[in-house]
Amino acid sequence: MNRLLLLGDEAVAQAAIDAGISGVYAYPGTPSTEITEYIQSSDKAQKENIHHAWSANEKTAMEAAMGMSFCGKRSMVCMKHVGVNVAADPFMNSSISGIVGGLLFVAADDPSMHSSQNEQDSRFYGRFAMIPILEPSSQQEAYDMAYFGFELSEQLGLPVMLRITTRLAHSRSGVVRREERAQNVLHFSEDPRQFVLLPVNARQRYKKLLAAQQEMQALSEASSFNVFTPGRDLSKGIIACGIAYNYLMENFPGGCPYPVLRIGQYPLPKAVIAEMLQTCEQLMVLEEGYPLVEEMIGGLLNQGNKVTGRLSGSLPRDGERNPDIVAAAFGLKTNKSYEKPEVVLPRPPALCQGCGHRDMYDALNAAISEYGDRARVFGDIGCYTLGYLPPFRALHACLDMGASITMAKGAADAGLEYAVAVIGDSTFTHSGMTSLLDAVYEQTAITVIISDNEVAAMTGGQDSPGSGRLEAICAGLGVEPEHIRSLVPLKKTHDEMVKVIKEEINYPGVSVIIPRRACIHTLKRKKTASNEN
Amino acid sequence: MKIDIILAGVGGQGILSIAAVIGEAALSQGLYMKQSEVHGMSQRGGDVQSNLRISDQAIHSDLIPTGKADLVLALEPMEALRYLSYLSAEGWLVSNSVPYVNIPNYPDQERLDAGFSEMKRKVILDVESIAREAGSVRAANMVLLGAASPFLKLDYSELEAAVRHIFGRKGESVVELNLKALSMGKAIAEQVFKS
Structure with missing residues (x-):
């Protein structure tokens, strides 16, 4: 099978092109920039008139994407995590109005603040807007989820969030493509009230969003992106979200002895988590970003301290995950042959000479x-x-x-x-x-x-x-x-x-x-x- | 077969073009690979690294764990030392010897040399002078890659093919320059290897 070598960002872009988007809207921001740049340099975008010019900011990007979706066409909007704050107004209202053409909202988070002023976790926004969130663990999954995200969006009539983080966005790996799908034809909503969020309409739309939660839940329960692997050692059950799964498996090359639930689609699948809570002595949550899942499962009081993770202190509260941090959480030793010599000094970035x-x-x-x-x-x-x-x-x-x-x-x-x-x-x-x-x-x-x-x-x-x-x-x-x-x-x-x-x-x-x-x-x-x- | 490589340098030095050649050579041999890069603020003259992992098995983490790298490949000596803790006991260090001084308190040569003294498995070479000898200082990256080639577990001919492909659109003279730089780097590493 022919594999394309793509950054996580590029895999998202390629999937959107293959899924038949009619436009991408974005403002540049690390680590999301390369998604739009890939589409800008694609021949197909030029030939088939896929919109790809930069927007003035994330809010205008989101609104334009909604305009495209209003016309029945698929659109993607991409931004870094703090850009979601700028787009928050149209974003929050987009789940009330819903969509016509599939709309994928890509939020690229930056844990450890490599190039940002905070490390906020966009999954909270997805939950806040009550829409599905997809969180890939690999470049292939970034492709598959972006491709699927448009279908899911049209099935539910809601925007779908794809959440990635710096490490996946800026890491390359082989990706296998799916079949190319044609762009949607221009068509409008059958309900003339849908996009007019006057209170009288918005109240109806909100009830619709609330009613859709049950379907979203059922889809998550059955999702092939939420994978449970049984384990023989029930002293722990592991819930690993997105790329945190990779760091877990890196530490257990021969297979993890504990039961593992890998999360790729939200809302969280309840049934399997309930069963893990029953059968495992403890649950350890590995997640990139804020302790969203840990807090949801443990609840405010986490009685019996059954759920562990960033909040419980099993893993550091801030910063990006990596194989070493996850190893430490399991008490596994890392073998250092050499130490970093003291002579090594920090080398901060600086304005270029001649700037x-x-x-x-x-x-x-x-x-x-x-x-x-x-x-x-x-x-x-x-x-x-x-x-x-x-x-x-x-x-x-x-x-x-x-x-x-x-x-x-x-x-x-x-x-x-x-x-x-x-x-x-x-x-x-x-x-x-x-x-x-x-x-x-x-x-x-x-x-x-x-x-x-x-x-x-x-x-x-x-x-x-x-x-x-x-x-x-x-x-x-x-x-x-x-x-x-x-x-x-x-x-x-x-x-x-x-x-x-x-x-x-x-x-x-x-x-x-x-x-x-x-x-x-x-x-x-x-x-x-x-x-x- | 697996090989984990940390590529290190200063933003703007061009470690990513080395990664591109190795990555293409690996992919053409049907291997799995993951390669993480640093984009954004650090690219403005800060320390940058790329984790490049190649294997005949599926690869999980995009990042190499501490103590597991088979090779640290650096375009700058202090940046080479920054990643020593990632190197395995059997790993090799291949580094440019010439400092890139863009901080006021950059360590003096003696202290820098002391940092390398513990390392037995190393190839330290002045890639810029060798590149100049090959025809242009712009091929310094390929000298370093050549010096790393004996440790890469990849066919040298695949590396050459990747250089031809990646530099091909810049013309035959650029391809030849980079191939020459690659082979000069390789020759130096082989000498170190023998002695």
């Missing part, structure tokens, strides 16, 4: 140094967050996409004299525009630096919807044109930049400074691409 953000931070630091504690700089999410680290040490905050501007505004409201926001071009159009409008509305004295490298650089150089339009957007939002200052951040423009920043931070209203120079990596890639063509 325009560096010149921007040098100028900003020089401009505000004389103000000491009277000035604070609010950062945002992107490469430029690295401005917090030495040698710049330029940032005092970084909360979420767009928060730089609104936190600076709140700080100015609180009496901070020099409130500065640093935000990237893509992050600005993702979530900074409404923040800026708040500041314009009240004429708050803040200075916003939109450090523009013309791409979403941290995630690999994706297009930024605001490219070439930032000045017009700011002016349109009401920033006075004479306080929108565009610059080229270079060593030779340092003095000019310092002067402009000083002028604007002393202006008692909203100023926007736009240092603009293309990301050096994107520039290099473009040159290489044009040389090869």
Whole structure:
């Protein structure tokens, strides 16, 4: 059988193409980015007009996917875990309205925060919206579940969540494809009330969602993704969710002596868990993310302490799982032949040499140094967050996409004299525009630096919807044109930049400074691409 | 047959192109493989690694357990040392000797050498100089891969075929450069192996 070597992300993308999607909607975010990129570079997407352009943010992505589903076509929406917060409004309401064309909602979680500001577990969102969740343990399963997810979605008339984590998203393995399915034809819901969530309709829809729970439960009980393997040693029963199953089996190459239930489809199958609780002395839950399953089975009090896992202390409460952590939970020894020598030092990421953000931070630091504690700089999410680290040490905050501007505004409201926001071009159009409008509305004295490298650089150089339009957007939002200052951040423009920043931070209203120079990596890639063509 | 490899380096050095060649060679021999990569923030000059697992049996974990790696393959010496605890007692360490200094407190050469002193099974070589000799410093990755080839349990001809395939679209001269770099790395490892 012909196996394709695919990242977990790419396996999801290939499955969606094969399942006949008419569009993917997404905003780039590690570890989800490669799903959409794979579709963007697929011949079939070009030939068959599968939508694949980036969205401005996760909320617009989810809404557009719902629009496509409204027309009876299959759509996929992909994002990193914190993106689910941004999409939460349409996401939560999508289970009330339901769908027409199959809708797969892919949430890529990042336990251990390799490239994120928290490690929230998207399964809680799936449960919150009361929709099925699929959680693969391998690249093949990522493919199979994504393919199946669209069918399940159409069968139930609800969106389905596919939850993956960094390790699977960014690991490659062989994947066997299934048969290609044609795209759906355009058709609408038979119920004209379905998508109009006025209270009178929404109450009916919610009852429908509640009634669907029984069917979802029955499907989980019978699902081939929930696999029970009996074991001879009943001192423990193991419940392993998603890729945690791999770490379990890595430690028992000859087969696990305990009964094992592998979970790939939620809601949790009740019957088999009830039987394990009866027959096993203890249940150990292995799950990547928060202790969702452990808490559900153990309940608030976990009387008799029968259920163990992250909450009970059998496994660390935070961070990603790996074979060593799971070995320790079973009291198995790891054999170390060598120790990591003390001479090894941490090597944190840093802004690239030659990056325009560096010149921007040098100028900003020089401009505000004389103000000491009277000035604070609010950062945002992107490469430029690295401005917090030495040698710049330029940032005092970084909360979420767009928060730089609104936190600076709140700080100015609180009496901070020099409130500065640093935000990237893509992050600005993702979530900074409404923040800026708040500041314009009240004429708050803040200075916003939109450090523009013309791409979403941290995630690999994706297009930024605001490219070439930032000045017009700011002016349109009401920033006075004479306080929108565009610059080229270079060593030779340092003095000019310092002067402009000083002028604007002393202006008692909203100023926007736009240092603009293309990301050096994107520039290099473009040159290489044009040389090869 | 199984081989577990940790590839290590600094973001931007290009450890993933080494993984791509090994992966393709393994797949063309009908073997199972899993290869995890680091994407995202660390790629900006931070420490990066890739766990590459090849086997004739199905592979469970994407990550290699402590003490189980057969090979640590590094484009940077301090990054090689970072993963020593993953190396098995019989495992080999193959590393570039030239430091990539992008942190202010990078250890001096003497302390770095001391870190390697306990290791008996190792090949340390200046991949950049050898690559330059082969024709271009851009082939440094393939020198390192060549140096690792005697420990890979894969047919050398399959590695060559993978290099031809992966670099093929860049033209015959690029293919030849990388094949030359590969064989020069292999020759050095074989010398170490003999002595």
